[in-house]
Amino acid sequence: MSEMNSLISKINRLKKENNAVMLVHNYQRPEIYKVADFIGDSLELSKEAAKTDADIIVFCGVDFMAESAKILNPNKKVLIPVRDAQCPMAGMVTRQELLNLKKQHPGAAVVSYVNTSAETKAESDICCTSSNCVDVVNSLPEKEVIFVPDENLAKYVQTKSDKEIIPWKGFCYVHSKITASQVKEAKNLHSGAKVLVHPECPLDVIALADHVCSTSQMLYYAKENEANEFIIITEHGMVERLKLEMPEKKFYAIIATCIQQKKNTLPTVLRSIEEEIYPVEIDREIIKKARVALDRMLEVSRKFG
Ligand code: 13P
Numbered sequence: 001m002s003e004m005n006s007l008i009s010k011i012n013r014l015k016k017e018n019n020a021v022m023l024v025h026n027y028q029r030p031e032i033y034k035v036a037d038f039i040g041d042s043l044e045l046s047k048e049a050a051k052t053d054a055d056i057i058v059f060c061g062v063d064f065m066a067e068s069a070k071i072l073n074p075n076k077k078v079l080i081p082v083r084d085a086q087c088p089m090a091g092m093v094t095r096q097e098l099l100n101l102k103k104q105h106p107g108a109a110v111v112s113y114v115n116t117s118a119e120t121k122a123e124s125d126i127c128c129t130s131s132n133c134v135d136v137v138n139s140l141p142e143k144e145v146i147f148v149p150d151e152n153l154a155k156y157v158q159t160k161s162d163k164e165i166i167p168w169k170g171f172c173y174v175h176s177k178i179t180a181s182q183v184k185e186a187k188n189l190h191s192g193a194k195v196l197v198h199p200e201c202p203l204d205v206i207a208l209a210d211h212v213c214s215t216s217q218m219l220y221y222a223k224e225n226e227a228n229e230f231i232i233i234t235e236h237g238m239v240e241r242l243k244l245e246m247p248e249k250k251f252y253a254i255i256a257t258c259i260q261q262k263k264n265t266l267p268t269v270l271r272s273i274e275e276e277i278y279p280v281e282i283d284r285e286i287i288k289k290a291r292v293a294l295d296r297m298l299e300v301s302r303k304f305g
């Protein structure tokens, strides 16, 4: 048996013995897919976390995703295999910065992208992900909406909403670096391909899209669309997921790598289950408040599908 297969079978055996579930984000390495119980985008992973009856959740993604799973399951053990698999954008708005912004706009609702800390979520009215950001903002009664931390996402939502969006200055270092000329170059090379763009990209990149959506929505779009070729404008790992699901279609990636998402490997996942490390720990009061914002988001998602 190869070293990889032996790691996979050890992980799968320990998962069963310990009643653990493995939740895996689309951007993870393809070998991690092989030990996944569920692979998805941020919203789908939150939904899975909310309904699991496993005793242990091993989360292969980045910190804010594992924290959301803990907020939704405060009595379960949630493990993140690599402690510093941290999304830099999630640290770009602190609780105090959000409190200051709220003081400046007392009538505004607060929407925090799930890519935030638990402390920031706790000061928010509702969370959103890339797949429901427009529905979440438009579901609110307030006319003014503070939207943190991703400025590109806020600007995209503004194009789809009559609300007055008050953005913050956060950004994803992977998506914000993608340029319109890169996308045009890819379109020239693959003229028949559909262009799918993640909304963390700049607006001039979004303007070149056939469809703007979350990572998993790219998968559903490509499955249903009759086109056979797609240019995928997001972290390049997404293409691995698409190729796995649709080997008969062609997917072209752009150079864009999230180093933090790639920190999980099969050996670190095995160590995580064997030694039950690293448990996600969040203050109970923070969990209670952050849970309200996450539950409201899940409620909007149920309504709008
Ligand atoms: P999705 O919710 O679309 O998977 O996005 C998560 C993310 O971190 C994008 O950079």
Ligand code: SF4
Pocket (backbone or CB within 6 Å): 062, 087, 088, 089, 090, 115, 172, 173, 174, 175, 200, 235, 258, 259, 260, 261
């Ligand atoms: Fe965070 Fe960007 Fe990586 Fe997504 S791709 S986890 S937003 S740094």
